[in-house]
Amino acid sequence: MKTTFRNASLREHEAMRTVLARMADDQARAERITALKAERPDLTWEDIADRVGVKERSVHNWRSTGGMKYENAEKLAEVFGVSVDYIWRGGESPGETPDIMGSMNGEKSKFEERLAAVERDVAEILRLVRQRIGSVERDELEAEAGPPDEIAEKPSKPRAKPSRRGR
Structure with a gap:
């Protein structure tokens, strides 16, 4: 070894x-x-x-x-x-709460702009989801109700058999 x-x-x-x-x-x-x-x-x-x-x-x-x-x-x-x-450890300054946003030095406005853009995107996604859910619910209701009355076929009267008398 x-x-x-x-x-x-x-x-x-x-x-x-x-x-x-x-x-x-x-x-x-x-x-x-x-x-x-x-x-x-x-x-x-x-x-x-x-x-x-x-x-x-x-x-x-x-x-x-x-x-x-x-x-x-x-x-x-x-x-x-x-x-x-x-x-x-020297964690925080004595008696102060750290100001995370204030320490970004100019990055705060970029962060706020990005946050606003994300909020707009989320709102648009929610609108689209609600719209899609609404159309699915309408489709399901229509399927349960069956076709509308105007489109439904009415049963036809049975035809009479032709008579053989006149031949």
Whole structure:
């Protein structure tokens, strides 16, 4: 059995990428925590530590490295009045609902034009379907009623047989 070192090398490379990604996430989290604290000058780092239930040294580590437990991120989010998603991942801006349509920068009018065109197409399709349903219903009613009276054949009188008398 031949051992290859290439697979192990690839795994180490992948593990390094994971560590680097985690470090980048932690650094971004540290920046968000520092920014939230700057918005609340009434709070000291000691106050924050007391409210979360950790030592002040832990809070200083969070603001410098961003490394923290998720449970502490939940408590910290309550202290600052933001979502835990904002603390943990940087989800949405604190206290704001994202404006998806406003972020389209000029694409909004194109989107609205396309939406109006689709609505017109749907309305036309509905009209055609209703028209087709109406004609099918009329055809079915006519089939049930039978042919109109003017067209219906009247039974003819039986013909009299010619007499043989005059021959």
